[in-house]
Amino acid sequence: MTTLTAAKGDPNWWRGAVIYQVYPRSFQDTTGDGIGDIRGITQRLPYIASLGVDAIWLSPFFTSPMADMGYDVSDYCNVDPMFGTLSDFDEMMAECERLGLKVIIDQVISHTSDQHPWFIESRSSRTNPRADWYVWADPKPDGTAPNNWLSIFGGPGWEWDGIRKQYYMHNFLTSQPDLNFHNPQVQEAMLGTVKFWLERGVHGFRLDTVNYYFHDKELRNNPPMVYDADSTGLETDTNPYSMQNHLYDKSQPENIEFLKKLRSLLDQYDCRTTVGEVGDGDRSLTTLSIYTSGNDKLHMCYTFDLLSPKFTADHIRKVVSKCQEIVTNGWVCWAFSNHDVQRHVSRFIETPDERQRVAKLAISVLASLRGSICLYQGEELGLPEAELSFEDLRDPYGIRFWPAFKGRDGCRTPMVWDSKAAHGGFSPGPKTWLPVPTEHVTLAVDTQEDDPNSVLHHYRQTLAFRRSHTALFDxxxxxxxxxxxxxxxxxxxxxxxxxxxxxxxxxxxxxxxxxxxxxxxxxxxxxxxxxxxxxxxxxxxxxxxxxxx
CATH class of the missing domain: 2.60.40.1180 (Golgi alpha-mannosidase II)
Structure with a gap:
């Protein structure tokens, strides 16, 4: 094992950095099973470096039953065999170091898989050593759930367990039980998983659902949500989750002290960073400000405010102005696309023929804003959202709400490298885990490399432009x-x-x-x-x- 305990260089490298998100299962398959892997990422690192980015962010690659594509972790300190081995990861880290790329990994610590040994033990009785490691509660006298909390993926946020004769809380799938961060042992265990990867040399962590760690101890009901005209929330007629004002099931004040503990751990290592995902409706920028202020919690956060369908001067001005008003001594990370939302080219265009122009204008706007920025694999090709049939879906969120909501698979289809190869050069095997759209193959990397006016070349030129002007960093x-x-x-x-x-x-x-x-x-x-x-x-x-x- 190659262990890197210090990352030398500028401790503030993350301020104004450009981070490229890799979705491992859709980046490059080297084994022929139709699923991307870590060796595939290593193979394509020179391409990523050629874009002029500072770091890569890897979506989860940990051991998992994959009920939610790896966001249901059963072993935080290992690589799922689907993606390779820890040795593969170490080789990837060495190649990143050679190319000057930092590595940020997705840390999913608000919940685990129900197949994690901690949960298997916790659900076995009310008296075992980990009985209080998850959020358990008695039913109401009539047998119903303890309160009105909902799951983002549909239905109640509680699931009955017949062994303990109690409900356990889950913000997402029933197979993703929430950890009880009120228990100090849980906090220390999660910090231990962070330390494992710090010792392996990673430069930072993207913290999934960072404001979901703590819940209200009194289990109070959430009140109804009242949206204003500028709301960025989900459509309430699609997902009932957005009909509640989530005062008690997330964004609790106790989270501040845990984030300070996390920062204290990272500060023991050189040049590390954190970027938190804040999903908090209309309070997201306020939460971002609290979590990144004071230089003793998170380094930066991103919200969903620019991940909306609005690509207008008025919307961007309002969001950025509000951010500057509220986030006075913190730091924001902006993005137009990621693995959870429809690709921004499809959100922003009015007609198909303006796809390339909008793709170029969007990165030019993003690269000019104050803050760090995240790019999502394939956006540098101007890839539109893939149109998939119900039979092709793998996303439990989309399957649950189809057809009102088509889910997230349309932005997760495989990367296209070679327009002349099967599956756009993504996989040498007979079938891929999600289909590769024909429309995407025509936009593959090889075709855009040969076109000086392509979206790909525009991304490289725009990021070089950003690097050449000190005012655009901070x-x-x-x-x-x-x-x-x-x-x-x-x-x-x-x-x-x-x-x-x-x-x-x-x-x-x-x-x-x-x-x-x-x-x-x-x-x-x-x-x-x-x-x-x-x-x-x-x-x-x-x-x-x-x-x-």
Missing amino acids: GDLTFLDTQADLLAFVREKGEERLLFVFNLTRDPQDFLVPASFGSITPVSMPGFDAGLEDKVVQLKGLDAFCAKI
Whole structure:
């Protein structure tokens, strides 16, 4: 085993970093079983490095029954045989070090699989050593669940266990019981799993459902949710979960002290980081602020605010402005896509023919914002959401709510590498775990490498542009009033001041440069050539402009 106990370099490397998310089962299959593996990731690391990113984030690869695609862990300190071995992981780490890539892994500690030895012991009796390691509660006198808490994946958030004659809590599948973080032994056990991977050299952790660790000890009922016009919540007629105001089943104040313990552990190692996933409805930015403030909890968090169907100047300005107002000394990580939402090209386009233009404009906007950014595999190819039949689905969330909600499999289909190979070069086997859409094969890496105007080359150029301007790492961002539906702001740090103007509409728009700016010098922005005449920026539809002030 190769053990790396220290990662040398800048301890603040994560501020403004670009992180590339790898979904292991869909990245590269080397065995022919139709499922991606760690050796496949190692094989493709030079490609990832060629994009100009700073780190990779690996979705779960731990031992698991795979009821929720690895987010139901049965052994936190091993690799599922589906993906390979710990030796494969060590080899991948060595290759990442050679290429200068940091490694962030998905740490899923709010719940385990019901096949985890801890839960098997916990459910065996009310008196065993781990009896209190999970959230157990007696039924009401009429036999119903202890309260009205719901599961995100449908139905009650409680499941009856006939051996203990109690209910256990599950925020997701019934096979994903929630750990009881009120128990100090549970906290220490989870910190032990984190330490295992720190000792193996990983540079950070993406913390799944980071605000779900603690629950209300009194098990109080959640009140109904009242949404305002700007809500980013789910449609209430699709999933009843969003009909509740989740005051008591997540985001509890006790979580703060645990996050401090976690940070204290990471601070014993050089150059480590954490990025928390915060799903907290309209309170998400407030939770993000609390979790990342003070330099003693999480390093950064991301929310679902920009993972919405809205790609408008008004929406982005509202979200980012609110973030800057609330998150005064924390740090945010922005993303337009990940493994849980419809691919953003499909969310943002109005007609199929504008796919490439929207894909280029979206990364240009994202790379210009203040914060770190996450990219999701395949978005650098402009991949649209895959259209799958019900028979193809593997996602329990989608199967449960079909057809009102088609689930998350449409964004999880295999990566396409070679347009001339079977399954787009993803797998040498006869069948893949999810089908590879024909539309995706035509957008494979090999075809885009040969096209200088491709989305892939635009991503490389845009990330190089970001790296070449210090103001884009952690410089200030100030929004400007606009005469039209435009997104305009200034990024500045030290002597560098950059003006950005984005037209997210389909119609030509003009932007009058403020007189106080004096003379400005246009800066070549990859993929866009908006004109400037007499201090008027002339933008086509779906266009961008940058200038030095």
